Amino acid sequence: MSEETTRYDASHIRVLEGWEAVRKRPGMYVGSTSERGLHNMVFEVADRAVNEVLAGRAGSVEVTLTPDGGVRVADDGPGVPVGEAQGTGGPELEALLTTMQTAAGPGGRHAVPLGFCGVGPFVVNALSRRMTAEVRRAGIRWAQEYARSVAVSPLSEAETATGCGTVIVFWPDADIFEAAEFSFDALAERFRELAFLNRALDISLIDRRRPGESRSARFRFPGGARDFVAFLDTEMAAHAPTETVAFELEDPRMAGVVEVALRWCGSHEERVRGFANSRPTIGGTHELGFRDGVAAAVTAYARERLLLKPTDPGLRADQFGEGLTAVVSVKLDHPEFKGPTRGVLGNPPVRTCVGQAVQEHLGTWLDGHPEHASAVFGRIQGTCQA
Known part of the structure; x- marks a missing residue:
């Protein structure tokens, strides 16, 4: 071998950051690119909404599997803040969906972890071909759209709104998850389990993927x-x-x-x-x-x-x-x-x-x-x- 072919130095090292790192090694962040990974995508987005309910800031969570292959996660909490995020210069909503959320550990007794490793909805955004976010807060509905973790539109005031809450919809990237499909039963099992273990939780799962075959389940168990x-x-x-x-x-x-x-x-x-x-x-x-x-x-x-x-x-x-x-x-x-x-x-x-x-x-x-x-x-x- 020549010296050129055997030489290995810093110039050969490529550092991947942000969405690029997630898309290169998706299994590190959601567990796999099969059905298990898809389910962890749902859990990463639902994590914030579930904990809003358990903290008393929201009353319920609704997760819907949509006919076009997307997943809609909605809560009736106060809405993700839309003001400027410290250190980013952008809205807090955008920071939530485009920045890796890291945690020092599994959290205390009042934190309910849903996702694979608690990295937050940014990973879901990076592994989705499209994501939309809607926030109803202080009488205004705010909206923003993303493609593979990049904002394709600025956060804007869409119209006046009644009530409050956050709705995040994402469509997993078929180039990454190929033929994998969400299992209603597997998602229901985990949400049911969480409702048994956390009496304050009220969560619904709705499947609208197939016309004429819609089904739903609500999980709330005061008896623990x-x-x-x-x-x-x-x-x-x-x-x-x-x-x-x-x-x-x-x-x-x-x-x-x-x-x-x-x-x-x-x-x-x-x-x-x-x-x-x-x-x-x-x-x-x-x-x-x-x-x-x-x-x-x-x-x-x-x-x-x-x-x-x-x-x-x-x-x-x-x-x-x-x-x-x-x-x-x-x-x-x-x-x-x-x-x-x-x-x-x-x-x-x-x-x-x-x-x-x-x-x-x-x-x-x-x-x-x-x-x-x-x-x-x-x-x-x-x-x-x-």
């Missing part, structure tokens, strides 16, 4: 985790030997709140769903604490009533799962996740706090409902002897 368990057990509700045990408790030792709902049904399956700051988890200290607490409560009940001999070992976490449906949700000021996907919660104090709370509340319920308690222990005994 209790409603979630009932939903998970819809088919088994008539065969539930126990009623639902549910509680919510703040514990300063873990700087957060735990909400738990559980019951045993006639199913042979175990359905335990864990969440940390409204993110689904595949394990972690909150789920370990839940299992510790259930084992301790049932063991204590059995020993008090001499259902276990003094020499018998206490129950293990793998002995009470058959037929158990539970939702374990913690919201922490400073969540610590293991790994970049944030699927496993690592905060050590959470295990103790959740375990003690579950043991106390389940233990009280077992003492006050002897017939149900007997059915639970009888089922566990059957499992242990099988």
